[in-house]
Amino acid sequence: MVDVYEAVKSRRAVRAFTDREVPREVLERVLSAAAWSPSGSNIQPWRIYVVTGAPLAELKKRAGERVAAVDPWDEREYEMYPADLKNPYRERRSAFGRERYSALGVAREDWEARQRAAAGNWQCFGAPAALFCYIDRDMGRPQWADLGMYLQTVMLLLRAEGLHSCPQMAWSVYRATVAEIVSPPDGLILFCGMSIGFEDTTGNYVRTGRAPLEETVTFVEGPVASSHAA
Numbered sequence: 001m002v003d004v005y006e007a008v009k010s011r012r013a014v015r016a017f018t019d020r021e022v023p024r025e026v027l028e029r030v031l032s033a034a035a036w037s038p039s040g041s042n043i044q045p046w047r048i049y050v051v052t053g054a055p056l057a058e059l060k061k062r063a064g065e066r067v068a069a070v071d072p073w074d075e076r077e078y079e080m081y082p083a084d085l086k087n088p089y090r091e092r093r094s095a096f097g098r099e100r101y102s103a104l105g106v107a108r109e110d111w112e113a114r115q116r117a118a119a120g121n122w123q124c125f126g127a128p129a130a131l132f133c134y135i136d137r138d139m140g141r142p143q144w145a146d147l148g149m150y151l152q153t154v155m156l157l158l159r160a161e162g163l164h165s166c167p168q169m170a171w172s173v174y175r176a177t178v179a180e181i182v183s184p185p186d187g188l189i190l191f192c193g194m195s196i197g198f199e200d201t202t203g204n205y206v207r208t209g210r211a212p213l214e215e216t217v218t219f220v221e222g223p224v225a226s227s228h229a230a
């Protein structure tokens with residue numbers, strides 16, 4: 001049994017998978033357990049579609065055709081990042097881009113190579129399974145946060161099964177193609193996809209870093225200053 005710390009630390013966005021199939025019963029076990037994720041008032045706002053086999057092959061084919069045709073992205077249903085991303089977030093985002101592309105040996109100004117690397121998203125980086133996470137259009141920010149908890153739970157459980165994953169907002173700009181395959185009912189927004197499979201360990205990757213604890217966590221402790229209000 002994988003320890004929770006081990007699951008958390010070994011989870012990372014894997015962008016190279018082998019074609020080894022992911023058994024249906026493993027996915028069912030993971031998704032049944034992930035259903036125990038918390039959500040405000042237990043409304044469980046996640047709507048998940050799992051795609052494997054011929055439908056996934058067809059999705060990759062259609063997405064590949066769009067990439068080849070330089071088809072414009074679908075209109076966004078939500079903004080991935082604030083238009084004016086402030087620091088420290090802007091700097092973290094650039095650092096991530098630098099790390100990701102230097103690991104691939106792609107130069108910053110090599111726009112075509114970067115596009116090719118990004119296009120791997122729409123092939124699920126070779127993974128034989130994917131899930132797509134939707135949410136009702138009228139849900140608010142707290143429910144979107146619930147999705148995050150759910151998806152992280154899924155990714156940690158996948159580690160317990162020896163599987164890896166990559167969450168992908170990139171699918172949101174190919175949402176029409178995803179919809180052709182999964183036929184979601186009206187009123188749902190595609191938040192993200194997630195590639196699932198066994199890691200192809202032949203490539204190289206750079207582990208992303210994290211901000212030091214003091215940058216993101218404040219411990220409030222010690223004596224409380226007396227209030228002079230009143």
Ligand SMILES: Cc1cc2nc3c(=O)[nH]c(=O)nc-3n(C[C@H](O)[C@H](O)[C@H](O)COP(=O)(O)O)c2cc1C
Nearest residue numbers: 011012013015096121166167168169170171192208
């Ligand atoms: C909601 C969400 C969407 C993401 N979308 C993408 C994506 O479209 N493509 C991709 O390659 N990585 C995507 N990622 C992976 C992040 O880049 C990655 O989690 C981050 O850089 C930290 O690295 P790590 O997950 O390897 O620790 C996404 C992550 C999250 C949480």
